[in-house]
Amino acid sequence: MTSILDVAKKAGVSPTTAKRAVNQPHLLTKATLERVQSAIEFLNYEPDRTAGALRRGHSQTIGLMVGNIIEPFFAQLTRTIAKAVHAKGYALIVADNEYDTNIELENLRMFHGQRVSGLIIRSAFGTGNLEYLRRLHQQGTYILEIDHFLPESGFSHIMLDNHGGVETGLRYLHNLGHRKIAALTVFEAHQDERARAYSQIMTDLGLKIPKAYQRSTDLTEEGAYRRTLELLRLPEPPTAIFSMTGNEAAGAFRALKEQQIRIPQDISFLTFDDYSWTSLVEPPLDVITQPIQAMGLRAAELVIGAIERRQLNQTHLERFACRLITRSSCAAPRSHSLH
Amino acid sequence: MTSILDVAKKAGVSPTTAKRAVNQPHLLTKATLERVQSAIEFLNYEPDRTAGALRRGHSQTIGLMVGNIIEPFFAQLTRTIAKAVHAKGYALIVADNEYDTNIELENLRMFHGQRVSGLIIRSAFGTGNLEYLRRLHQQGTYILEIDHFLPESGFSHIMLDNHGGVETGLRYLHNLGHRKIAALTVFEAHQDERARAYSQIMTDLGLKIPKAYQRSTDLTEEGAYRRTLELLRLPEPPTAIFSMTGNEAAGAFRALKEQQIRIPQDISFLTFDDYSWTSLVEPPLDVITQPIQAMGLRAAELVIGAIERRQLNQTHLERFACRLITRSSCAAPRSHSLH
DNA sequence: TTTTTGAATGGACACGTGTCCATTTTTGTT
């Protein structure tokens, strides 16, 4: 493998000068710079970042831990972040935790071993790995939570305005006349912001949430499918279903379709995430869309900014607004329209 | 940052012994091993892979270059490969080339700088980066092409049985009575296997492909949308459209829907890739499904196997079969059913 | 006990870079 020493020899300069041609070209004479640059080109030299990482103490690498790369939300986020960090000369190492603390821990170990400079994480529910994250941070890794955060963590985070989004959705359904509104989400221990917002806003609207509505999904398509069938079998089924993620929406929609439930005549359906397919199905779905790209760009910017300015302890808390797109999957409930 | 030296000191052994506790534990006495292990735990020691990478000459890292992470095909592939390589102790660095040789080159540079041990690549069309890939290979990076390969490259590859898949699809449509079958794909320079298979099998079936059917998409949803509208405006529009990727299918389906074309009454529609939404739309789509997970697992296995056995020059060429799933988007063409 | 053998442990060095400090060369001033 050719190193900077080969370049230096070829160009007839000292190793230090050759390194400067790469890192601080403004310090060199035009002539010297050109000589070194042509040597670099001739030898196809590419600096060894592993060596640099060793010397510097951290690699020019960002770790990204998402819930599940297959979900378009995370795929889009991954892509945006990858592009942004590449532009700054960083590489992106990805892993997903499958919303499981144990899998997450293993991948955190891997990130640690790679000495990632920064970590963007959509952590699993529960505080199981908080201690490990804290240690990572203490050792110089900037940590940014995204989409979900552990309240006690004290790390920076980038969040959607989940409360606002849920409120927009629920008021929309409420105004249409719905009173029995079920949510597809994770209720356990009030860890999920959307679940919390759902409970609170339903109360604000003077609506009660039956116990039967408060069972959790596991955030998978399959789980939402099963949960939706359960809801439909209830003695008092909901007149509207509000899916808190686009992933769950696919499962729920499949269940509704299989049961030949007419949307919106029999049930209104609303979901977070404007996934491509939501406008292709019949009826096109009403959705609450997130500014994924803006969030990803900001995440990359914050992390790299903090790393380069060596402000590892500066905390940024940001919220991004979401937007309701109405199509044709929500309408007044039948009982209501008879009034 | 705690190093193995700290561990050694804490455990009262030499650095070499401490290293062995990590890498070759069978060489140590049970007592010594335990002493070192508890020191590791106490200090939260995690080996610095950047240092190991420097010494070894390559990092325990695999590069994955896909076309576009957002496409579920690549998302699924990424996830499968990520899991598989993590299990073997490797990290996965991802990048996408957006099917563009220049973007690809930049990311290849990045991979090179990171001294990835292996590279799994869905290369952009064209041989622009072949020379760079060759150099990378020469410097010790194992290279595996996936989903698409450059015939002259000589690298290992994992491919779908594209010819078989296209043949299955075309014969299916032909048997239904279709003669005017258009394909959504990349025709340029016969670089795409599915496009080549389409041309050849149409000829085998005794069918001619009008010039107007031979214009390329750019593999995007938007491009397929526009291309589909063009096809519909033709004086002799096709009676069946065969989309060669699931990504393009979304755009094509949107166009058909907007134009209020009835599927399969007015046009039959068939596509590669059994994406989640294809069974949610009306009508559910007939698809040709790929064994993405099997391909991803095999890719990871091949690359890591070659790295660990130091057989960088061994070439593996593998093909995976695909399968037609019939639902309701294909039927006999109208003119035909009148006969 | 002594010798032999193999198991267990230790020492030393190189990988390629970033960084600090030293030295040389050039430029500007008198």
Add this chain to the structure above:
DNA sequence: AACAAAAATGGACACGTGTCCATTCAAAAA
């Protein structure tokens, strides 16, 4: 022409690991 100041270039070392070789130790054979 002599000097100071600034610009340009060079030297030396450390980062933490993997690997090779050397040494010590314990057990088996004589």
